[in-house]
Amino acid sequence: MFKSGIAELSRSLAAGEFSSEEITSAYLARIKEKDKALNSYITLCEEQALAQAKAADATRAKGEASLLTGIPLAHKDIFCTAGIKTSCGSRMLDNFIAPYNATVVENFNQAGVVTLGKTNMDEFAMGSSNETSYYGPVHNPWDKDLVPGGSSGGSASAVAAHLCPAATATDTGGSIRQPAAFCGLTGLKPTYGRVSRWGMIAFASSLDQAGTLTRSAEDAALMLNVMAGHDPKDSTSIDIATENYTANLNRPLDGLKIGIPVQHFAEGLNADVEQKIRNALSEFEKLGATLKDISLPNSHQSVSAYYVIAPAEASANLSRYDGVRYGYRCDDPQDLEDLYKRTRSEGFGTEVKRRIMIGTYALSAGYYDAYYIKAQKIRRLIKNDFDNAFAEVDVIMGPTSPHTAFKIGSQTNDPVTMYLEDIYTIAVNLAGLPGISVPAGLVKNLPVGLQIIGKNFTESHLLNIAHQFQQATDWHTQTPEI
Amino acid sequence: MSISADDIAYIAHLARLQLSEAEKQEAALNFKNILALIDQMQSADTDQLEPLSHAIEASQPLREDIVTEKNQRDDLQKIAPKCEQGLYLVPKVID
Structure with a gap:
């Protein structure tokens, strides 16, 4: 049962092999253990x-079950849940x-999904290692x-360790992929605006996007079918029609043109990781795709621009935490300024304070043009790079990360090294594009991810490409010993 | 670009944060490294470019000016640190 993803569990539930209550109880027991x-x-x-x-089982007994009725999932603790703590x-x-x-969350509830729990994460989604959480670091299974x-480390660890079949997550600079x-795992970051941000605690509003961490592209498609769509409550959610994201999964890849950005295979990429990615690309050639070298000449600027734009937006978004309306409040404030300052200094952790400070500095008088406006111009350069590339190819592929997972504690004292972790993923957020990471091999028994980047609103195509790869390979079925 | 202890104290004040001496020193050191990363932007020629504030260049939709929210004051104040008679309490601001 624990080996099954959403699609398989859905079939088992429909066939009456077990009830949702049985699956849910089993998962709860396993999590506790x-x-x-x-x-x-x-x-x-x-x-x-x-x-x-129980309600899902009753719905099924009445013959009214949908594909996800009774499937247990976990939500990243950034999504607000009525009556249940949301700590971010x-x-x-x-x-x-x-x-x-x-x-x-509401969409999943309406679909009859069971919420097992809320997963750990970097504080306010600021981090690339899940070490900045107030609740302690998450371990890699x-x-x-x-x-x-x-930052979606809790969701990833839980899915990989079979402590839930799949989980929601969010991605601002690479936090899903x-x-x-x-x-x-398979990690999908949809196009900016494809999924509503309403009730998703804000980090950097022009970059944040909700997505999925699953064991297969098919499961990601099943989840996106429930998540995607315009929401009048989020004015930045895009009002264009959604698709049935499972409909095209089985389309063959003949004639697919894949762009290989030379910048994503340059210095800094671990040689063993590169070999796995090259092997994956050869697999796509066997599936009928052609490879073409492309250039994203400004991609080296993406981390710099991101660390102006994301902290700037964060410094504004997090100004709401003032100890007055909800959340933490310091003891015995002497005056209003003391209330604000001590509440925020005691309530936020080091990395969050650091980013609020960077953002405040970048937006402060005298520096606004040099930093914030400059970063937004770089953002256009990066978007133009992608537009030029997509004139020649259908999708772009490369490594998701320059190396495999690193040791807990090994980079916590060096913020810049940690920021460079997201060197291949950040540009995708700046340009708003959809991206997916799929397992592409193991190096010293640690997983390697292949990133596939698409044009805006081509989630259906990305899922099709990922699914076809997963039909031809079995990297996504490899699991750690737990 | 270097950042002085005074700069750090000023930025912390703007952000309504209170840093210990040790935190200020650490912040000054990290700021230097982070600004070195950020300053790499300056090498890009962006003279002819318009800033891009939003990846999907869509305009904000307008809606009818009607009340859509129900009154949830009690629910919202239930989670407030300090409330009395429907009001949020803060330290005295006027003598």
Whole structure:
């Protein structure tokens, strides 16, 4: 049962092999047994999960089940859940119980999905290793001394360790794709605006996008069918029609033109990781695709521009945490300024404070043009690079991360090295494009991720390409010993 | 570009953060490295480019000016650190 992803569980439920209550109880027991070693969950929703499972079984008995009815999932603790703590990995929100559900959560509830719990994450999604969480680091099930990646490290670790069949996640600069690569999962970041951000706690609003961490492209498609769509409550969600994301999974890849950006295979890429990626590209040639070298000449600027734009937006978004309306409040404030300053200094962790400071600096008088406007111009350069590339090719492929998962604690004292972790993923967020990371091999028994980048709103095509790769390879079925 | 301890203190104040001496020193050191990363942008020629604030260049939709939210004051104040008679309490700001 634990080996099954969403698609297989859905078939088992439909065939009556077991009930949702049985699956849910089994997962809850497994989480209690195994998660002490991983720390992938912040909150377990035992009571609610069992109630949802019973309701799902009743729906099925009436013959009204949909594909996801009764499937248990975990949500990243960045999505608001009515009546259940939503911490965003921060002390600031350790006592926060949202009065409403995020649209993503609401959509899954409507589909009859069971929420097992809320997964650990880097504080306010700021991190690439899941070490900045107030609730402690998450461990990688492939090797517990290693990070699972971040910021959606809890979701990734939980899915990889079979502590849930799949999970929601979010990606601002690589926070779905990089943990997917480090944990051997399929991680989909849809086009900016494809999924509603309503009730998803904001980090950098022009970059944040919700997506999925799953064990296959097919499962990602099943989840996206529920998540995608325009939401009047999020004015940046795009009002164009969604597709049936499972409809094209079986289309052959004959004639697919794949662009290989030379910049993503340059200095800094681990040689063993490169070999796995080259092998994967050869596999696509066998499936009928052609490869073409392309250039993204400004990609080396993406991390620099991102570390102006994302902190600038974060400094504005996180100004709401003032100790007045919800969340943490310091003891015995002397005056209003003391209330603000001590609440924020005690409630936020080091990395969050660092990014608020960078953003505040970049937006401050005298520096705005040199930093913020310059970064936005670089953002256009990067988007233009992609537009030029997509005039020649259908998709772009390369490594998701320059190496496999690294040791917990090995990079925490060096923010710049940590920021460069996302060197291949950040440009995709700046340009708003959809991207997916799929398992492409193991190096010293650690997973390697292949990143596939598409044009705007081509999730259906990306999932098709990923699915065809997964029909031809079995890297996505490899699991760690737990 | 170097950042002085005074600069750090000023930025912290703008961000309404209170840093210890040790945190200020660490922040100054990290700022130097992070700004070196960010300053790599300056080598790009962007003179002819318009800034891009948003990847999907869509305009904001307008809606009818009607009340869509229900009154949730009690629910919202239930999670507030300090409330009294429907009001949020903060330290005295006027003598």
